[in-house]
Amino acid sequence: MTQETLAVRSEEGGYIRLVLGGEIDMANADRLGNRMHTAIGNEVRGVVVDLTDVTYIDSAGVRVLVMLASRLNQLRVDLQLIVPPGSLTRRVVEITGLEALASDSS
Amino acid sequence: MSMSMSMSTSGDLLSDEERLRRFASLTDRALAYLSTEDLLVELLDRLCEMLTVDAAVVLLMDESRSYLVTTVARGMEDAVRQDVRVPVGLGFAGRIATDMNAAILDDLHQEMVPDPLMRDRGFVSLLGVPLVSQGTVMGVLQLGSLEPRQFTQDDVQLLQSAGDRMAPALEARSSNEQRSAAVMLQRSLVPPRLPPVAGLSMAARYVPGEGGAVGGDWYDVFTLPTGHVGLAVGDVVGHGLWAAVVMGRLRSALRAYALSSLDPGEVLTQLDAKLRHFEPSQMATLLYGVLDPKLERIQLSSAGHLPAILAAPGGRSVDLDVPPDLPLGVSFGDPRRTTTVDIAADGLLCLYTDGLVERRGEHLDQGIARLRSTLHPGGDPEDACGSIMAALVGREEPRDDIALLVVKRELVQEHNALVVPAEPSALARIRVALRRWLAATDASDAAADDLLVAVCEAAANSVEHAYGPAGGTIEVSLELGDGEVTATVRDNGSWRPARGCGRGRGMLLMERCSDEVHIDRGTAGTEVKLYRRLWGDGDP
Numbered sequence: 001m002t003q004e005t006l007a008v009r010s011e012e013g014g015y016i017r018l019v020l021g022g023e024i025d026m027a028n029a030d031r032l033g034n035r036m037h038t039a040i041g042n043e044v045r046g047v048v049v050d051l052t053d054v055t056y057i058d059s060a061g062v063r064v065l066v067m068l069a070s071r072l073n074q075l076r077v078d079l080q081l082i083v084p085p086g087s088l089t090r091r092v093v094e095i096t097g098l099e100a101l102a103s104d105s106s
Numbered sequence: 107m108s109m110s111m112s113m114s115t116s117g118d119l120l121s122d123e124e125r126l127r128r129f130a131s132l133t134d135r136a137l138a139y140l141s142t143e144d145l146l147v148e149l150l151d152r153l154c155e156m157l158t159v160d161a162a163v164v165l166l167m168d169e170s171r172s173y174l175v176t177t178v179a180r181g182m183e184d185a186v187r188q189d190v191r192v193p194v195g196l197g198f199a200g201r202i203a204t205d206m207n208a209a210i211l212d213d214l215h216q217e218m219v220p221d222p223l224m225r226d227r228g229f230v231s232l233l234g235v236p237l238v239s240q241g242t243v244m245g246v247l248q249l250g251s252l253e254p255r256q257f258t259q260d261d262v263q264l265l266q267s268a269g270d271r272m273a274p275a276l277e278a279r280s281s282n283e284q285r286s287a288a289v290m291l292q293r294s295l296v297p298p299r300l301p302p303v304a305g306l307s308m309a310a311r312y313v314p315g316e317g318g319a320v321g322g323d324w325y326d327v328f329t330l331p332t333g334h335v336g337l338a339v340g341d342v343v344g345h346g347l348w349a350a351v352v353m354g355r356l357r358s359a360l361r362a363y364a365l366s367s368l369d370p371g372e373v374l375t376q377l378d379a380k381l382r383h384f385e386p387s388q389m390a391t392l393l394y395g396v397l398d399p400k401l402e403r404i405q406l407s408s409a410g411h412l413p414a415i416l417a418a419p420g421g422r423s424v425d426l427d428v429p430p431d432l433p434l435g436v437s438f439g440d441p442r443r444t445t446t447v448d449i450a451a452d453g454l455l456c457l458y459t460d461g462l463v464e465r466r467g468e469h470l471d472q473g474i475a476r477l478r479s480t481l482h483p484g485g486d487p488e489d490a491c492g493s494i495m496a497a498l499v500g501r502e503e504p505r506d507d508i509a510l511l512v513v514k515r516e517l518v519q520e521h522n523a524l525v526v527p528a529e530p531s532a533l534a535r536i537r538v539a540l541r542r543w544l545a546a547t548d549a550s551d552a553a554a555d556d557l558l559v560a561v562c563e564a565a566a567n568s569v570e571h572a573y574g575p576a577g578g579t580i581e582v583s584l585e586l587g588d589g590e591v592t593a594t595v596r597d598n599g600s601w602r603p604a605r606g607c608g609r610g611r612g613m614l615l616m617e618r619c620s621d622e623v624h625i626d627r628g629t630a631g632t633e634v635k636l637y638r639r640l641w642g643d644g645d646p
Binding site for chain 1: 331332530531533534537552555556558559562563566569570611612614615618619
């Protein structure tokens with residue numbers, strides 16, 4: 001069974017950081033998507049999704065990130081992805097065109 | 107036999123003839139053919155009839171010797187079903203057990219004897235004798251009458267004779283029960299079949315000690331959700347049922363803690379705390395190791411256990427240098443240490459308990475040295491177990507029980523295959539197998555990552571599109587060629603178009619992460635072939 005972790009941290013200026021870990025695939029992507037949406041309250045001004053500890057992500061995981069990005073865009077909430085260079089996650093993010101959202105660190 | 111039984115409290119004195127008839131009834135040869143259970147019931151029935159009482163009951167000491175437990179009863183069977191207990195030292199039966207003397211009570215209601223067993227059931231007059239085996243009280247045999255009556259000394263003698271007949275049978279029953287329970291427990295907890303793990307082969311042995319006595323030795327192999335593999339060999343101090351029970355508890359607790367931490371030192375720290383709290387005064391040694399998902403290295407923690415032996419290719423067998431911490435159950439809660447050891451492909455790892463290497467009049471080191479010289483790299487674990495048992499046990503009956511576990515990391519295979527159910531949860535299993543297979547090749551990290559992504563996207567397609575609600579399977583195979591890998595993902599379903607939107611990314615990832623993709627959608631299913639060079643990163 002695919003296992004993910006999610007930790008939520010408050011940051012300055014109304015930002016929150018969602019720290020993801022473990023693996024994300026078809027088996028847990030929807031559940032993780034719901035957990036992330038629930039973690040983002042109405043008062044939040046910006047979201048940082050930290051994928052540094054993610055060891056595997058597939059197209060189902062990418063879909064969840066795209067849906068999150070589009071929802072936050074409607075709400076005028078900033079979104080930033082942290083994806084370490086040279087990682088499997090980086091490669092998947094680049095191929096699927098999510099690069100625009102991604103930075104190496106923050 | 108004299109007639110000077112005037113000491114009897116009152117009641118009619120018996121004729122010699124009647125007395126003989128009574129004793130004959132207890133020594134009837136036909137009784138010898140009954141099972142212990144039937145013998146007890148038959149004797150209780152005969153006692154009720156001969157002494158014209160309403161109930162007869164056998165109470166046995168519990169393990170802690172603090173309670174008498176109603177075990178067999180006639181005329182008050184409900185007491186057995188309700189598990190009625192009498193504290194040793196209290197009540198009518200409780201006092202017989204401590205005094206080791208027969209007792210008579212003419213009228214229970216005249217005496218303020220606390221007796222949860224007899225008073226609540228309306229009994230008035232009682233007679234009881236201790237059941238003694240090898241000088242120790244093992245229980246009480248007791249009669250009860252609903253009408254007031256006065257028991258005679260003849261009655262006491264008859265009951266004591268019945269008790270003396272029962273005691274050895276009860277003793278044998280108790281030790282037989284314990285032995286077979288211990289054997290059953292050991293068999294269910296130390297199964298001869300180990301779980302299949304891709305990339306590992308393994309074999310194990312368990313032999314009871316002297317006289318077929320099982321003890322607290324065990325071995326265990328389990329996979330974890332992360333793809334790690336847990337290996338354990340342990341030894342609970344002591345023998346018999348209780349040691350086997352404590353072993354069973356430790357085994358389950360180890361598996362539970364293994365799920366929440368991958369660090370063996372941390373797992374044993376928690377296991378130690380659990381044992382000290384819930385089973386104080388118990389002690390166990392244990393060697394616990396966690397192989398990483400690629401099976402390249404093992405992390406070990408030792409709770410006072412003998413060293414594992416590693417036979418690495420091209421070298422001699424060595425004791426693994428894992429500094430042992432104190433056994434479980436005797437430490438002071440200090441954090442335990444974890445040691446990491448590399449395991450080469452084709453290497454054999456051997457874990458065992460002291461029963462294997464301990465011989466009378468021989469130093470422990472000699473036994474371990476003999477074990478080292480018997481273990482060779484590259485062999486088959488089943489054969490290795492066979493030669494180890496032949497060399498170290500031979501024709502001798504082992505004094506202590508023996509547990510032995512041999513695990514081998516297999517060489518790189520040119521062809522690897524895995525069949526999984528077409529379900530989302532199978533994707534994690536496919537990744538574990540792929541990482542393991544690819545680790546054994548000289549594929550670059552980038553190439554391995556690409557193959558992982560491409561193969562899993564193909565498998566995810568099969569999960570989503572190949573089958574209806576009845577489901578099916580997916581076969582994943584990996585063929586090693588010259589500097590490249592061919593991965594095949596096959597299902598037997600009928601392809602149907604994707605539902606929902608935004609699903610084109612899977613195909614995109616598959617194409618970009620491979621050098622070449624061939625998709626064959628036939629009537630018998632879909633086959634996806636992915637080619638990827640082992641080196642070079644980024645897009646081809």
